[in-house]
Amino acid sequence: MTHEVTLTALAPTGEAVGRLPDGRIAFVPFGLPGERVAIRITHERRRFVRAALHGVLCPSKARVMPMCPHFTRCGGCDWQHIAYPAQVDFKTGLVREQLHRLGGIADPPLRPCVPALHAFGYRNRIQLVASDDSAGWGYRMRHTHTVTPIQACPIAPPALNTLIATLPTANVAFADLRLFDDGPRVVGAHPHALNTDGTITLGRWRYFVPAEAFFQVNTAMAEVLVMEALRVLDPQPTWRVLDLYCGVGLFTRPLAERVAYVLGVERDAAAVRAAHRNVAGLAAEVWAADVGEALARPALRRVRWDAVVLDPPRAGMARLALDRLIALRVPRVVYVSCDPATLARDLRRLLDAGYALESVQPLDLFPQTRHVEVVARLSLSDARAQASGPAQK
Numbered sequence: 001m002t003h004e005v006t007l008t009a010l011a012p013t014g015e016a017v018g019r020l021p022d023g024r025i026a027f028v029p030f031g032l033p034g035e036r037v038a039i040r041i042t043h044e045r046r047r048f049v050r051a052a053l054h055g056v057l058c059p060s061k062a063r064v065m066p067m068c069p070h071f072t073r074c075g076g077c078d079w080q081h082i083a084y085p086a087q088v089d090f091k092t093g094l095v096r097e098q099l100h101r102l103g104g105i106a107d108p109p110l111r112p113c114v115p116a117l118h119a120f121g122y123r124n125r126i127q128l129v130a131s132d133d134s135a136g137w138g139y140r141m142r143h144t145h146t147v148t149p150i151q152a153c154p155i156a157p158p159a160l161n162t163l164i165a166t167l168p169t170a171n172v173a174f175a176d177l178r179l180f181d182d183g184p185r186v187v188g189a190h191p192h193a194l195n196t197d198g199t200i201t202l203g204r205w206r207y208f209v210p211a212e213a214f215f216q217v218n219t220a221m222a223e224v225l226v227m228e229a230l231r232v233l234d235p236q237p238t239w240r241v242l243d244l245y246c247g248v249g250l251f252t253r254p255l256a257e258r259v260a261y262v263l264g265v266e267r268d269a270a271a272v273r274a275a276h277r278n279v280a281g282l283a284a285e286v287w288a289a290d291v292g293e294a295l296a297r298p299a300l301r302r303v304r305w306d307a308v309v310l311d312p313p314r315a316g317m318a319r320l321a322l323d324r325l326i327a328l329r330v331p332r333v334v335y336v337s338c339d340p341a342t343l344a345r346d347l348r349r350l351l352d353a354g355y356a357l358e359s360v361q362p363l364d365l366f367p368q369t370r371h372v373e374v375v376a377r378l379s380l381s382d383a384r385a386q387a388s389g390p391a392q393k
Helices: 084-103 158-164 219-233 252-256 269-278 319-328 340-352
Strands: 002-010 016-019 025-028 036-044 048-058 125-130 137-140 147-150 174-180 183-188 198-202 205-209 240-244 261-266 284-288 307-310 332-337 355-363 373-380
Touching (some): 002 084, 016 036, 269 284
Parallel strands (some): 240 261, 307 332
Antiparallel strands (some): 016 025, 137 147, 355 373
């Protein structure tokens, strides 16, 4: 049975939403606000339903033909049906809505989302699964374990796509493909995956990146992200800066070229190993530690920090870690987030602790998907005096 609904908005999940005649909200993947569509209900709850798009009766002007023949099935992209300029506008709106709804920030100092330099072919990493019949490689279908085989992925560059046909289809279930400076490489779950560490260059910064360590998947926009964080922070030569969840040193390295001292904190062993190499010879050090635990160390707490840059995982900062950061009363905070929902939650706590939100800048590092990166700057006008002194070496 199908139902006709008018779609009115996009949810943070990337789905379009409308309302059934009985008042329940319908979540519809691959729809667009303003469209009249036919849907088929797949899951029902008391207050909402999830539905499959059965037909578009009145399409939006922003609707386009997807580039990928596997779109809607492969479980990867969820916005290829949206013209790219509209994707960027929707991401600005989603950030605003999350800050308002979850953070209670009615009128955030939000700038329009920075569009990606490349809408397709931008990923420096793809992870594939062998199909059930060992006939090829692909991505898992949405909400299932079924694999959709692919020959190429439009959001991956040609250099990675050429590797797909070379992958063995027997005795290997998973393949991790990465694009380093010296070319494409199979770095995981492959019988010939040797010498898997590599380098990735952002402008004038070259980073050593172990195969198992996280690095931003959009190389071109990762440089834009770093420059934006530096712009809003405006670091000064005398500053001491904390870089929390520093990874391989994405922000640590450029910061260390501009300030007196940077302390990076990261718990992933492979990333810490890379970060040590990436900041060698600079005024920086990296601790291998959980952020919450590091923030309790006397060697960190007795330093008068001028600023903190934090780039936590999607879950945001753990409550204890954020409490300990707030207790330091660092006067300037740059919060880099890949999830507007957890960003809004953490910003609310920082605002309640006396910080002022000065700017929020979304950046599109993930075209054709609902995901967005955000750089927020906060300041504390009443920062209390801290005991100064060098960080413990």
